[in-house]
Amino acid sequence: MGKKTIHVSDFSGTVLQPDDEVVRVVVLEHPDLVAGPVQLDATATEVESIDDAALDVAVVEIHDRHGGGEPRRVVLTASEFDALATDVPMAQLLKTAERVRPPKARKGAEKIDYGTIEHAGKPHRGRVTEEEARLVREQLDEVNKRLADAGIRQVDPADPEHAARYGFPAED
Structure with missing residues (x-):
């Protein structure tokens, strides 16, 4: 007796044919994502509209007393974020703003x-x-x-x- 594996698109449930170009989509962030990134399989045709639907966004962290010591991560459209700069255009502000250094990696391995x-x-x-x-x-x-x-x-x-x-x- 043999076994046959059938691959299906996670998006549409359609059977993926051997000649289909299978595309792996890794979901990094989503409101319903609770346990970290996941991967989905789809055909190239099913995901070709993703680039057209992409938004220009700004991803910011808010460090204030409301986060309980942790920063809040907020995603908003770039135009909404740009509108917050009323004195100098946001593009100029971003070029001259103080750089944030990533946290230093701990020396040595985790104990x-x-x-x-x-x-x-x-x-x-x-x-x-x-x-x-x-x-x-x-x-x-x-x-x-x-x-x-x-x-x-x-x-x-x-x-x-x-x-x-x-x-x-x-x-x-």
Whole structure:
């Protein structure tokens, strides 16, 4: 028995033929988008009107007390934004405005907390905390399954090094 995969357009539900030009559309922002960007498949014909429908917009962040410490991101038409500049034309204002520097990247990698079930038992050079050792001892099967799924060596309580590292009782 064989299997056949049929690809359909996410927009229209029509079956995509092998000779159709499939276009991937990544939705970065949308009022109904709740869990981050998504991708949709469509034909080139279905998305050719997107460029014609595109708006000239300004995307701004408002840093004020209403955001609870976080900036509010607002999208408005470029002409609406341009109208806010009453002293100098917006094009000139944007050319002479103070540049915003992107936040500096943190040096080094994000510190991994081996005292959580997501990371407990992973090989590392640091000291094993009591929390990590307890998690490994109490949830050995879950830890080893996660390690095996990730292709990492598993914790063996019979291994003297592992027994000492994670506080397993000594084998007689």
